[in-house]
Amino acid sequence: MSTGYRVVQWSRHKRVYDATAAFLIVGFLAAYVLIAKARHTGSSAFSDEVLIIRALGACAFVLLHLILCIGPLARLEPRLLPVLYNRRHLGVMTFLVALAHATLVLGYYHGFGVANPLVSMLSTNISFFSFRAFPFQLLGLGGLLVMLVMAVTSHDFWLKNLSPRTWKSLHMAIYPAYAMLIGHVALGALQSDRGWVSFALTLFGAVTVISLHIAAGLREARFDRQTPSLNDAGSPWIDVGAIEDLPEDRARTVCAGGERIAVFKHKGQVSAVTNVCAHQGGPLGEGKIIDGCITCPWHGWQYRPADGRSPPPFQEKIATYQVRIVAGRVQVDPRALPPGTPTKPASVEPGHA
């Protein structure tokens, strides 16, 4: 969260995260090369260049699986939310590893002819109707191009200027890119692999990613289908629950008309805001109140509960809702007020706080 743009707004958390990720990447590459050297000896030995190419490709592939698992895992298990915080840094690192893999492939397999290496790669193999001889490198190139677009637009500058909706839709292109990269591996490296370990690992990774995304998606869809209980006929107010059931400095989220509302209790006052963070659409209802502000669990963007405005000097605003307490039960009016509209928090009677 900032009033301007910096290339990277470094914090201690980000430095530790990035240093750990870089260390693990280097460790993976070294381990891959050493294990492959030990496994493939004699006539089946690979050259050092090929080993490095394979290690980089495997590393990028594993990283992509991890990145794709972070989102649904954070939805299914809130304790994993801290991993989500720096996912974009991990994404850019994955792109750089994949780029190194592609550059070495171009140089090693296509760099020694008279044709431009890229032209050579695009034109050498055109067996599009053959399963075993399919030009799998093109699938890798397609996936890499999508990752390039995502890495370039990963900064908050693009998020703000493209609008969160467009940005999110654009970044969902990683899903078809993942399918292309599975094709790249399945029709490329796996076809030349004599064992079944790589197949088993790839299948395990794909099943994990697909299952997690579908499980998280179904869970969200089930929540959206919930029908709020109305108070009485014609009343717009919907029941959120007993005041005692609202956790202090946390929220209870309700869904009304397809929109989620986060109802927070803080120091004896109850306020309601939209569940959607203005930054990346993070679930505010899964966040908590820190320093008197609702704090998004994804990237820490903050809003005041009473008016949905970020504390100065920040200028972000989110929609607020009217809330009241009747006979010990919290009720919310599901009609959203314009972003930043001050509302009167409902006060908890002594003995209920």
Next chain:
Amino acid sequence: MIRTLRRRHLACWAVLGPLILALLMLSIWNHRPTLTQDALPRKATQRRGAGPEARP
């Protein structure tokens, strides 16, 4: 907006999931390890280094 994205996300995986798994199954079914691209330069070098008598 968020709800639309959530629906799109679920629809995307409902389509991509079976496609990805089908692709992997097909690649396992068709798995015939043959001469790899990696092996080509090495084998050519070995033939070159084998001396004149190895050439046709």
